[in-house]
Amino acid sequence: MNQYRVLIVDDSPTMRRLIRSILERDSRILVVAEAGTAREARDAVNTYKPDVISLDVEMPNMSGLEFLERLMRHRPMPVVMVSTLTKKGSAIAVEALSLGAIECIEKPRLGQQRDTFSKLADSIVLAAQARVGVRPSRQLTPAGSQLRNFKRICLLGGSTGAxxxxxxxxxxxxxxxxxxxxxxxxxEPFLVSFATRLNHVVAPRVSLAEDGQKLLPGNIMIAPGGDFHLNVSTKPEFHVTLLKGPPVSGHRPSVDSMMLSAVHAAPQIVAGILTGMGSDGAEGMRELRANGAKTLGQSKETCVVFGMPKVAGQLGGIEKWVDIDKFGDEMLDLAEVPVRAAAI
Known part of the structure; x- marks a missing residue:
């Protein structure tokens, strides 16, 4: 059986031993090296060519986040952050995911090893299977800032890498x-930090969606998670409905729940499905397209995990495949196209 080669990067020898002992219990994993600094990690990457890295945030001379950013720029590969600073909901965890980390796992505190490290091996294995390519530099100012007359609503769903x-x-x-x-x-805690981060880096207003909130231009609303799905309602006008209920397509919040709730208004929808594991959103994309929505899928070449878009395409839910750095412009252009139904 093929084994995934893992490099453990942590400045604590004790923590490295603990992580190694956990990973070596899994027959799918081969720990090929350890490193205590970013310099050692760089040399180990070149020497041992790991499939995936377990990376701490707090390290001497160069932080794990700085090393992650440089790694993704020069030699991109799957990374799982393992740190006391990447606890659920932390801004550092969301920044690490934004820089390209596949997963963030909190280091155990006294008596918590079983709880926080119970999924460490599975996370490492899943990360090792992700597609991580060279990351083109971002354009930090929005394109098309001139006043535009948008006539459709945009729906976006994603998971791993999104x-x-x-x-x-x-x-x-x-x-x-x-x-x-x-x-x-x-x-849920990650989504709070994610909305806060986005609100500081993009031009529109970004917030967690609230029940009954009107769908107005200039607003991006993110599913708050927890016990709720984010759905679309149209009576008496377009607004958010937070639906309390069990997972849909294995998730809560669910992309399928959101997409399917908008099928009755499909001609007024532009829907996009981004990188992610599994099939959530595929059924919703199929139904939206079949009922007149414009639908886009992130291209295989730019997906970290070509799971959700792939299944959506197999079901016939993708009208056009788009590379990620052209995705926003495509959505905006489609949202400007007049629809036969009443405009929003």
Missing amino acids: VDALERVLLRFPENCPPTLVTQHMP
Whole structure:
């Protein structure tokens, strides 16, 4: 059986031993090296050519985040952050995901090893299978900032790798962007930090969606997660409905739940499905397209995990495949196209 080659990077010898002991219990994993500094990690990457890296944030001379940024620029590969600073909901965890990390796992505190490291091996194996390519530099100012007359609503869904993808899409949105709803697979605390981060880096207003909130131009609303799905309602006008219920397509918040809730208004929808594992969103994209929506899928070449878009395409839900750095512009152009149904 093929084994995934892992490099453990942590300045604590004790923590390196603990991580190694956990990973070596899994027959799918081969720990090929350890490193205590960014310099040692760089040399180990060149020497041992790991499939995936376990990376700490706090290290001497160069932080894990700085090393991650340089790694993704010069020799991109799957990385799982393992740190006391990447606890659920932390801004550092969201920044690491934005820089290209596949997953963030909190280091165990006294008596917590079983809880926080219970999925470490599985996370390493899943990360090792991700497609991580050279990351083109971002355009930090939105394109098309001139006043545009948008006539459709945008829906976006994603999972693994989509933190960076969503930022790249939404950086292209002008201040008066179409009303936009986003469902991203994340635990509730992460979504709070994610919305805060996006609100500081993109031109439109970004917030967690609230029940009854009107869908207005210039607003991007993110599913708050927890017990709720983010859905679209149209009576008496377009607004958000937070639906409390069980997972849909294995997730809560669910991309399928959001997409399917908008099928009755499909001609007024532009829907996009981004990188992610599994099939959530595929059924919703199929139904939206079949009922007159414009639908886009992130291209295989630019996906970290070509799972959700792939299944959506197999079901017939993708009208056009688009590279991630052209995705935002494509959505905006389609959102400007007049529809036969009443405009929003």
